Amino acid sequence: MTTASEPYVLNIGPQHPSTHGVFRLRVVMDGERIQDIDMVVGYLHRSMEKLAEERTYTQNIPFTDRTDYLAAMSNNLGYCLAVERLADVEVPERASYLRVIFAELQRLASHSMANGTFINDAGAWQTPLMYMFREREKILDLFEMTCGARLTTNYMRIGGVAFDPPPEFYPAIESLIDEMPTRIAEYTELLVDNEILIARARGIGVLTAAEAINGSITGPMLRASGVPWDLRKAEPYCAYDQFDFEIPVGHTGDCYDRFMVRLEEMRQSVRIIRQALDGLPSGPHKTEIPLALRPAPGEAYARVEGPRGELGFYVVSDGGPAPARFHIRAPSLINLSLLRQMAVGAALPDAIVTLGSTDIVVGEIDR
Amino acid sequence: MAALLEAGVPGSVVTSTDEWVEVRPERLVDALRWLHDDPEMDAAQLSNMCGVDRYDHFEVVYHLQSLDQNHQIVVKARLHDHEAASVPSSYPVYTGALLQEREVYDLMGIRFEGHPDLRRMFLWEGYPGFPLRKDFLQISADHHPGLPHFPFETGKQER
Numbered sequence: 001m002t003t004a005s006e007p008y009v010l011n012i013g014p015q016h017p018s019t020h021g022v023f024r025l026r027v028v029m030d031g032e033r034i035q036d037i038d039m040v041v042g043y044l045h046r047s048m049e050k051l052a053e054e055r056t057y058t059q060n061i062p063f064t065d066r067t068d069y070l071a072a073m074s075n076n077l078g079y080c081l082a083v084e085r086l087a088d089v090e091v092p093e094r095a096s097y098l099r100v101i102f103a104e105l106q107r108l109a110s111h112s113m114a115n116g117t118f119i120n121d122a123g124a125w126q127t128p129l130m131y132m133f134r135e136r137e138k139i140l141d142l143f144e145m146t147c148g149a150r151l152t153t154n155y156m157r158i159g160g161v162a163f164d165p166p167p168e169f170y171p172a173i174e175s176l177i178d179e180m181p182t183r184i185a186e187y188t189e190l191l192v193d194n195e196i197l198i199a200r201a202r203g204i205g206v207l208t209a210a211e212a213i214n215g216s217i218t219g220p221m222l223r224a225s226g227v228p229w230d231l232r233k234a235e236p237y238c239a240y241d242q243f244d245f246e247i248p249v250g251h252t253g254d255c256y257d258r259f260m261v262r263l264e265e266m267r268q269s270v271r272i273i274r275q276a277l278d279g280l281p282s283g284p285h286k287t288e289i290p291l292a293l294r295p296a297p298g299e300a301y302a303r304v305e306g307p308r309g310e311l312g313f314y315v316v317s318d319g320g321p322a323p324a325r326f327h328i329r330a331p332s333l334i335n336l337s338l339l340r341q342m343a344v345g346a347a348l349p350d351a352i353v354t355l356g357s358t359d360i361v362v363g364e365i366d367r
Numbered sequence: 368m369a370a371l372l373e374a375g376v377p378g379s380v381v382t383s384t385d386e387w388v389e390v391r392p393e394r395l396v397d398a399l400r401w402l403h404d405d406p407e408m409d410a411a412q413l414s415n416m417c418g419v420d421r422y423d424h425f426e427v428v429y430h431l432q433s434l435d436q437n438h439q440i441v442v443k444a445r446l447h448d449h450e451a452a453s454v455p456s457s458y459p460v461y462t463g464a465l466l467q468e469r470e471v472y473d474l475m476g477i478r479f480e481g482h483p484d485l486r487r488m489f490l491w492e493g494y495p496g497f498p499l500r501k502d503f504l505q506i507s508a509d510h511h512p513g514l515p516h517f518p519f520e521t522g523k524q525e526r
Binding site: 213303310314324333366 | 411413414417430434437463464466467490491498499503
């Protein structure tokens, strides 16, 4: 005899440790299996795109910190590149190198966090996360040393960077970069063959390359599906065309591959920082721009390879002191486009792992 | 590019510059599908889309990306009806439009005809107006602030 089951609605969040912020999932369950999944967002909506229309171009830089607060440097960089393209501002070479160094440090910090919380979601409670936090802490110390803030850095400026790093920055980053490869090797040893991780993440949340491309998925998720697409190579900005690094790709596009791609990208980031530090040119770190910057009417779309994917800024000028339109292409939000496809039919704990592997930041989803 | 698009989808192009091409809203999906399928254009990914309020009309801007050819195509559609702005949904061509179109609808108030799940996203159903419109702060006089019913719940339970 079989017992008929009846679908029921399960709310995950808004306050739930696995949603990494105020993010709610409304899941229709049939026993253990997911029948339908819907996300409810907006709890952190601050309407930055509207606020930006009443502030000058420079005043908008701190807003970009507060979208993706785990990758503030990348957000600063993307916005400054867009305004520089709009207003035709030249950036000194030293500033480009410093931007690369800080963007890659931010990628290291963000990927540490992503991988740590992902393993946390998969069931290896807290210990790997704390290991990952150890290195992230040192990177945040470097940020604090340079610009006085750890998360909301507000470091990039239109035309360069705000400050030259202080003298004590260089020995600190040298020792970090020297020790990082051994640390990453440690994680590899600890986690790559870890039974918890393999059992929970292999074959879960699979996206094929064609699905991922059509679904606007970018960043490590797209690369895990086997598409070697990285804006640092495809459309080099700053000084990325002068460095030697590789694009790691996955094979199956499951959660395990996403984890592995992020781990390998950390290794490549260390390589880039090493080369940028060795070749760091001297000179000014900033071009002076007029305080009341009024770009000619027009529009510019600039994008960077953020830790979560393509981070784009679309800025429209009508000739005034503030942007007429300021749009952020938020990879955290757009990478959730295929959430239903990844989660329907899976068991509930697998959906949690899938959500963890997309590496969302709710501040960026809601903006 | 614009000439090729006009040859591929006759009657679609309105005007074009070096950076973007403007298409007729009613031919938008055909144009996107042609750009997606054509091997030369190869617009495989809808990289970004957003709405812009230009006071007398709306613009919907699509940034399309070719991953094989490594180029970007910018397509615009201009909507002159400010009250009932609507454009066909690009979801049949790009599944990645699912959340991006919902976002534009939520904040700019442009309807996407044929979208499978067009609801407010960041704001709740019944929120007065669309914040990214330039005339948003002129809220109508009969609006009373506060929640008439709990957000996202179906059924009308008046406060």
